[in-house]
Amino acid sequence: MSDHKMQTLHAEASQLPPLPECREREWARKAVRLLQGDGYRSADTHLVKPMFAGLRGISVYLKDESTHPTGSLKHRLARSLFLYGICNGKIRQGTTLIEASSGSTAVSEAYFARLLDLRFIAVMPHSTSRQKIEAILSFGGECHFVDHPGEVYSEAARLASETRGHYLDQFTNAERATDWRGNNNIAESIFAQMAHEEEPVPAWLVMSAGTGGTSATLGRYIRYRGFATRLCVVDVENSAFYDAWRLGDAGITAKGSRIEGIGRPRVEPSFVPGVIDHMLRIPDVASIAAMHVLSERLFRRVGGSTGTNFFGLCSVAEGMMSAGQGGSLVSLICDSGDRYGATYYNPEWLAAQGLDIEPWKRSINAFLDGKGPLFPAL
Secondary structure, eight states, rough: EEEEEEEHHHHHHTTSSSOOOOOHHHHHHHHHHHHHHHHHHOOOOOOOOOOTTTTEEEEEEEGGGGSSSSSSSHHHHHHHHHHHHTTTTOOOOOOOOOEEOOOOHHHHHHHHHHHHOOOOOOOOTTSSHHHEEEEEEEETTTEEESSGGGHHHHHHHHHHHHTTOOEEEEEHHHHSSOOOOOOOOOOHHHHHHTTSSSOSSOSSEEEEOSSSSSHHHHHHHHHTTTOOEEEEEETTTOOOOOHHHHOTTTTTTTOOOTTTTSSOOOOTTOGGGGGEEEEEEEHHHHHHHHHHHHHHHSSOBBBBHHHOOOOOHHHHEEEHHHHTTEEEEEEEEEEGGGGGTTTTTTTHHHHHHHOHHHHHHHHHHHTTTTOOSSSOOO
């Protein structure tokens, strides 16, 4: 480059105004530090090992996600969605945040929104439990109701556009916001905690699907690490996931689940069927009965999706024992049952839904004690 051209460039550069103070970048750095601080404070949850005399040769482990600060597995997802939005420049100082959620994700997102001093609006069906609504409000969030579960997506997008805010969109972003290769995700945490157990590599992981993000993370991590573990995803009545996986048709739709937090009326973008080894559809009455049985045996209440997980785990265990197989099985306690006092733990609500859980409870208890089959003779 000639001396003249160099002098010209230097002269032009000297005429540039001083670099502006980048307040947005400073806010983003502070926000990420706050989110990471929460992660360090709640870096792991307990791996509970209940004992069941009837499960011969099988060890059961339950990852207790109810101990997160917001009381559910969705605490991990919400933190990941916030980090994803900030690092992609979508969440800035003063951004209004919108989510389509039936409860637990919105509770966790309301917590993080308050941590960052951001407005948060949850779009949810009128049928959402009162306890979850109150939890969202207690963290400073707002609730916006729709009549049908299938309306939450378009209404959330509309509100985001109206407020010039950001739609967090858990159903699309769950599988991409989480680093499935590690970084203390749910899968890495499970295998690290299992490392010193008698059967450190589980025969099966059993997980229900809401966004599909957790099952995607589990399935990807299993493949990435080369484990022999298989993944069973359990679905519920009136959900699209099971039929979509069985038929290979992502366009299938359904009525929508009454087990809060799992099951969807459509196949969500975060659902990754290719990493799933097996799926089961669990009757709602079995999910709720299993929730009651497990709560009685753990001496504390668990939620409905945990009942689905536990009944699915029992089904897998029954199949293993019939085949003369043993090993360890791992599933999740997704949230506490305290949020469902008006529904799943309310005899009047169960009767109104036409759900007689007593025969199922007797059968599940008998199975766990080695005194009968899992399914009742109805």
